[in-house]
Amino acid sequence: MGKLRQFEKPTGFRDFPPSTAAKKRLVERRVQACFQRWGYREVLTPTLEYFDTVGAASAIPEYKMFKLIDREGKTLVLRPDLTAPIARMVSSVLKDDPLPIRLYYHASVFRAQDDSARTVEFFQSGVELVGDPSPEADAEVIALAAEALSACEISPFQLAVGHVELLDGLLREQVEDPQQVEQLKACLGARDVVGYKERVAQLNLTPEGKELLLRLPHLSGGKDRLESLRPQMRSRRVENAVRHLWEMWEALEDFGANRHVVLDLSLVGSLHYYTGVYFEGYALPSSFPLVSGGRYDRLLERFGRPAPATGFALKTDRLMEASPAADQEMERVALVYPRSARREAIRRAQELRKEGKAVILQVADDPDQRTEIDADRVVRWEEGEDGRK
Amino acid sequence: MGKLRQFEKPTGFRDFPPSTAAKKRLVERRVQACFQRWGYREVLTPTLEYFDTVGAASAIPEYKMFKLIDREGKTLVLRPDLTAPIARMVSSVLKDDPLPIRLYYHASVFRAQDDSARTVEFFQSGVELVGDPSPEADAEVIALAAEALSACEISPFQLAVGHVELLDGLLREQVEDPQQVEQLKACLGARDVVGYKERVAQLNLTPEGKELLLRLPHLSGGKDRLESLRPQMRSRRVENAVRHLWEMWEALEDFGANRHVVLDLSLVGSLHYYTGVYFEGYALPSSFPLVSGGRYDRLLERFGRPAPATGFALKTDRLMEASPAADQEMERVALVYPRSARREAIRRAQELRKEGKAVILQVADDPDQRTEIDADRVVRWEEGEDGRK
Numbered sequence: 220m221g222k223l224r225q226f227e228k229p230t231g232f233r234d235f236p237p238s239t240a241a242k243k244r245l246v247e248r249r250v251q252a253c254f255q256r257w258g259y260r261e262v263l264t265p266t267l268e269y270f271d272t273v274g275a276a277s278a279i280p281e282y283k284m285f286k287l288i289d290r291e292g293k294t295l296v297l298r299p300d301l302t303a304p305i306a307r308m309v310s311s312v313l314k315d316d317p318l319p320i321r322l323y324y325h326a327s328v329f330r331a332q333d334d335s336a337r338t339v340e341f342f343q344s345g346v347e348l349v350g351d352p353s354p355e356a357d358a359e360v361i362a363l364a365a366e367a368l369s370a371c372e373i374s375p376f377q378l379a380v381g382h383v384e385l386l387d388g389l390l391r392e393q394v395e396d397p398q399q400v401e402q403l404k405a406c407l408g409a410r411d412v413v414g415y416k417e418r419v420a421q422l423n424l425t426p427e428g429k430e431l432l433l434r435l436p437h438l439s440g441g442k443d444r445l446e447s448l449r450p451q452m453r454s455r456r457v458e459n460a461v462r463h464l465w466e467m468w469e470a471l472e473d474f475g476a477n478r479h480v481v482l483d484l485s486l487v488g489s490l491h492y493y494t495g496v497y498f499e500g501y502a503l504p505s506s507f508p509l510v511s512g513g514r515y516d517r518l519l520e521r522f523g524r525p526a527p528a529t530g531f532a533l534k535t536d537r538l539m540e541a542s543p544a545a546d547q548e549m550e551r552v553a554l555v556y557p558r559s560a561r562r563e564a565i566r567r568a569q570e571l572r573k574e575g576k577a578v579i580l581q582v583a584d585d586p587d588q589r590t591e592i593d594a595d596r597v598v599r600w601e602e603g604e605d606g607r608k
Numbered sequence: 609m610g611k612l613r614q615f616e617k618p619t620g621f622r623d624f625p626p627s628t629a630a631k632k633r634l635v636e637r638r639v640q641a642c643f644q645r646w647g648y649r650e651v652l653t654p655t656l657e658y659f660d661t662v663g664a665a666s667a668i669p670e671y672k673m674f675k676l677i678d679r680e681g682k683t684l685v686l687r688p689d690l691t692a693p694i695a696r697m698v699s700s701v702l703k704d705d706p707l708p709i710r711l712y713y714h715a716s717v718f719r720a721q722d723d724s725a726r727t728v729e730f731f732q733s734g735v736e737l738v739g740d741p742s743p744e745a746d747a748e749v750i751a752l753a754a755e756a757l758s759a760c761e762i763s764p765f766q767l768a769v770g771h772v773e774l775l776d777g778l779l780r781e782q783v784e785d786p787q788q789v790e791q792l793k794a795c796l797g798a799r800d801v802v803g804y805k806e807r808v809a810q811l812n813l814t815p816e817g818k819e820l821l822l823r824l825p826h827l828s829g830g831k832d833r834l835e836s837l838r839p840q841m842r843s844r845r846v847e848n849a850v851r852h853l854w855e856m857w858e859a860l861e862d863f864g865a866n867r868h869v870v871l872d873l874s875l876v877g878s879l880h881y882y883t884g885v886y887f888e889g890y891a892l893p894s895s896f897p898l899v900s901g902g903r904y905d906r907l908l909e910r911f912g913r914p915a916p917a918t919g920f921a922l923k924t925d926r927l928m929e930a931s932p933a934a935d936q937e938m939e940r941v942a943l944v945y946p947r948s949a950r951r952e953a954i955r956r957a958q959e960l961r962k963e964g965k966a967v968i969l970q971v972a973d974d975p976d977q978r979t980e981i982d983a984d985r986v987v988r989w990e991e992g993e994d995g996r997k
Binding site: 285 | 628965983
């Protein structure tokens with residue numbers, strides 16, 4: 220191994236200088252204000268988890284996890300997501316708290332990347348609403364995601380909402396072979412509509428079935444799209460999903476959030492643990508998600524406290540880039556003083572700090588010393604002055 | 609390996625439920641307000657660093673580090689402290705920023721423990737002031753540490769301030785064998801005054817030298833203690849250190865911080881990279897440090913940008929326990945509504961949120977459903993009501 224350069228940091232890891240760190244704080248503060256107003260409370264989980272518990276329950280594939288072995292020989296992973304650790308927490312530390320429970324977090328997650336240029340430690344802010352199976356709960360997290368994006372001044376943005384059971388159900392009603400269903404979903408997940416249609420064309424289907432599947436990638440819009448499905452529904456599973464989405468849409472109307480939402484019935488969940496409503500949010504015209512989330516009703520049972528759940532994670536790093544928001548920063552004043560004026564300079568600094576300014580005190584033995592100072596305003600005392608200028 | 613219980617987390621790692629997470633936020637917010645008013649700016653560094661750079665430069669012994677191997681075969685460590693990463697950052701990302709530079713951080717650090725009951729991931733909030741060799745810089749960080757402890761309502765507290773060069777110089781002026789000097793420092797570091805005195809008694813010293821070394825553990829107080837050393841100073845090193853401490857004390861008087869400070873000339877730096885002033889702060893009568901810090905003038909050169917530096921780290925976990933501070937929390941209101949009153953309930957929630965309240969919306973199809981809700985006030989709609997009660 221060659222000698223490392225002194226300033227090197229591991230591949231895919233980043234330093235945040237003051238300007239970037241301040242933007243991260245801004246985004247986190249704004250989304251946190253939303254989470255708190257909606258009754259969510261912050262929790263923290265460890266950076267390391269057991270592979271056998273959280274690692275195995277996580278939706279992140281094993282090859283993307285950072286692993287290490289502890290002194291007892293157990294395999295640990297750097298937290299690949301927050302949903303599994305919080306599910307663990309709800310089932311242990313918080314096991315006596317009644318459901319539903321509303322939690323939020325700000326944390327970094329770690330995912331090894333094939334492409335060495337990509338970030339491996341990145342930040343998420345998210346919520347988990349555990350214990351509520353209702354369409355209102357799905358509408359709540361979607362409306363809250365919309366409020367969080369608005370709070371970061373993302374405009375315009377759109378939330379695409381699908382339903383993994385509905386998509387799976389519609390495909391299975393027409394296509395018997397589960398492997399073919401998975402292949403169709405893989406095309407949709409990769410947004411390969413051409414490939415999807417080619418595959419559909421090759422399948423042995425009824426004319427109505429073929430027509431439905433070909434229409435699926437274009438079934439996006441408002442709740443009328445659900446109406447158009449009704450004649451084709453054949454299974455209870457699809458019926459239930461359509462009813463759930465319908466109720467959710469009406470709740471979104473009540474939240475006033477439906478104007479940001481487009482139903483996209485061909486949307487494929489990004490993680491395998493989703494069991495119902497799934498959504499992604501974009502700053503238009505980008506198609507890079509700033510947020511993704513949805514319902515995961517089967518995860519909690521893996522930790523011994525079966526409960527329905529829904530939530531989302533904002534991708535903080537992308538949100539920092541997409542957000543034009545800026546806060547009025549504290550004015551930075553530097554007081555440069557000779558030692559003889561120290562007491563006076565410190566007193567003045569204390570006054571200015573009380574007024575809400577950031578004050579840098581800098582002793583300069585040489586009055587002509589012209590140090591460059593990171594401040595909006597530099598006040599220099601001269602020998603013998605009282606500094607009140 | 610036995611089957612792990614579903615709720616297990618790795619030894620020494622902790623979950624923070626909402627009450628604990630809120631206390632951590634409180635402490636961080638309050639100390640951060642101090643750091644910002646004094647002109648410090650936040651930075652973030654990666655959770656993982658190269659062992660060969662930051663790991664080797666860190667003052668934390670190698671056996672306490674969590675190591676892993678990356679895909680390129682390089683050894684990574686979980687951040688054992690923040691001072692070395694920030695030194696790396698000042699020498700790389702921030703290399704064009706003029707000195708002095710003032711930075712702060714909130715972050716977790718990782719230290720493997722022999723005792724499995726002890727925490728291995730804990731939190732620190734701290735500052736680094738890079739590029740200022742003056743006694744005023746040392747006084748600034750000590751006064752800022754005092755302001756941070758006050759902001760957390762720690763009362764009374766005391767900051768013990770020593771000087772690693774002064775202690776080493778005084779011992780070496782009397783004791784020729786460097787190994788014996790190290791043994792004496794080990795006794796002082798372990799607060800084993802009896803053992804220290806026994807060792808001193810066995811040394812072959814002049815009567816004045818013996819008297820001085822026996823007096824050393826009791827040399828704590830104000831700047832008069834420095835005065836009492838003057839007749840015994842033999843080396844430039846000791847003279848310079850005494851002059852530096854004297855100036856620093858006068859600056860602390862100007863800050864009005866000297867009332868919290870006791871000079872303790874037998875204080876041994878907790879980490880090997882300290883080169884001058886060293887200090888620790890306690891909530892009296894405890895002797896468990898809530899903060900420690902000092903001058904480290906030789907660390908930056910290891911990253912290619914030689915510069916004097918000083919700073920401190922608050923031990924956030926201990927501070928959370930020691931601080932009696934509590935903030936007025938947002939009132940939590942729960943609105944429990946039947947589906948028929950959804951629109952009205954959501955409208956009411958939006959009004960209450962604008963008024964600064966945290967509002968939990970809960971649909972309850974069964975009006976008699978008496979879910980336990982984590983709220984200060986529960987408002988229940990009855991079927992057909994307008995919810996304005």
